[in-house]
Every structure is written in C-alpha cells, then in structure tokens.
Amino acid sequence: MDLLDNITRYLIEEELTLATAESCTAGLIVSELARVPGSGxxxxxGLAVYSPEAKNRYLSVSFDTIDAHGLTSEAVAREMALGALDNNKADVALANTGVAGPNPGDDDTPIGTVCFAWAFRHQGHVHDFCETRRFDGERNEVRLAAAHYALERIPHYHRLACGNHSAA
Known part of the structure; x- marks a missing residue:
C-alpha cells in the first residue's frame, strides 16, 4: 500500500482532484486509490468506458481518432484524458486504453499493451502527456500493474505540468 499511500498524500498536499477514464483497467485505478482512508x-x-460509443458519449473521443489510430493508441488515451478533465471538477485526469488479454487486440495489438494519458489543469492551461507500456502476466495482473503505473506517474507529470522540467 506504500504506493497508494504516497499518491494519496501527494494529491492531498498538492490539492489535486482526480478523475479517471479507464478502459483497460475498468475502474481499477480509482478503486485502488480508494483503498486508502482519506483518499476520497x-x-x-472514475469512469469505465470500454466501447468506442462510450468513449465518444462520455469523453468526446472522436470516432475519426479511433478509426485513424485504433482503440489502443496514445491518441485515443489523450482524448479520453482531456474529455475527463473537461467534463469533471478535477485538476488531473488519468486515462488508459489497452489489451489486458486473454486475446490480442482486433488489430493484433499484443496482450499487455496499455496506452496512458495524464492531463493536468494548471494556472489556466492544460498540459497532457502520453506513454505506451507493455506489462507481463495474466489479464488481471496486467490490469493491476497498469493501474499502479498510472498512479505512480502522477507526481512526475504533475511536476512537468507545473514547469519543473527536471522531474524524475
């Protein structure tokens, strides 16, 4: 629970409010964070948005983006994070889309591939960052690893959004 405690403490100290837009992790990011007393x-x-229609309806992800880049793409994750930030009272939004298994994605995306996006509202500006990672393991191991990774990267990208370019 050290990671979850540390991220909760960071969010509280930095006075950040989180929204998630989760496809691959299906709400696990916010669920894991909620294990920590006071994290609320x-x-x-936390939004779980699997289908392209749900991504479009709740987060304004463009069908053109999905068609051009595929569901498992940084472009889709970015639009998900920006949609979550725009539609909620949050300072930071996390999003992910990927393939947890047991089968590869429709476009043969390998199992364990997850695209992430973090979006921050800071001093009237929005900053966003994306990454793609591949995790090993069974379906739920991939989901948990992805959820923890998304949370663990909040301080790094928040520091960058705030102008600290030496963020580790």
Whole structure:
C-alpha cells in the first residue's frame, strides 16, 4: 500500500482532484486509490468506458481518432484524458486504453499493451502527456500493474505540468 499511500498524500498536499477514464483497467485505478482512508477528498470520479460509443458519449473521443489510430493508441488515451478533465471538477485526469488479454487486440495489438494519458489543469492551461507500456502476466495482473503505473506517474507529470522540467 506504500504506493497508494504516497499518491494519496501527494494529491492531498498538492490539492489535486482526480478523475479517471479507464478502459483497460475498468475502474481499477480509482478503486485502488480508494483503498486508502482519506483518499476520497482527492477523487472526483472514475469512469469505465470500454466501447468506442462510450468513449465518444462520455469523453468526446472522436470516432475519426479511433478509426485513424485504433482503440489502443496514445491518441485515443489523450482524448479520453482531456474529455475527463473537461467534463469533471478535477485538476488531473488519468486515462488508459489497452489489451489486458486473454486475446490480442482486433488489430493484433499484443496482450499487455496499455496506452496512458495524464492531463493536468494548471494556472489556466492544460498540459497532457502520453506513454505506451507493455506489462507481463495474466489479464488481471496486467490490469493491476497498469493501474499502479498510472498512479505512480502522477507526481512526475504533475511536476512537468507545473514547469519543473527536471522531474524524475
């Protein structure tokens, strides 16, 4: 629980409120964070959005983006994070889309591939960052690793959004 405690403390100290837009992890990011007593003061909402229609309806992800880049792409993750930030009372939004298994994606995306996006609202500006990672393991191991990774990267990208370019 050290990771979860540390991220909760960071969110509270930095006065950040989190929204998640989760496809691959299906709400696990916000669920994991909610295990920590007191974390609720830093959580605005968690959305589980699997289908392209749900991504479009709740997060304004463009069908053109999905068609051009595929569901498992940084472009889709970015639009998901920006949609979550725009539609909620949050300072930070995390999003992911990927293939947890047991089968590869429709476009043969390898099992364990997850695209992430983090979006921050800071001093009237929005900053966003994306990464793609591949995790080993069975379906739920991939989901948990992806959820923890998304949370663990919040301080790094928050520091960058705030102008600290030497963030580790």
């Amino acid at each position: 003061q830093s959580i605005d909402c």
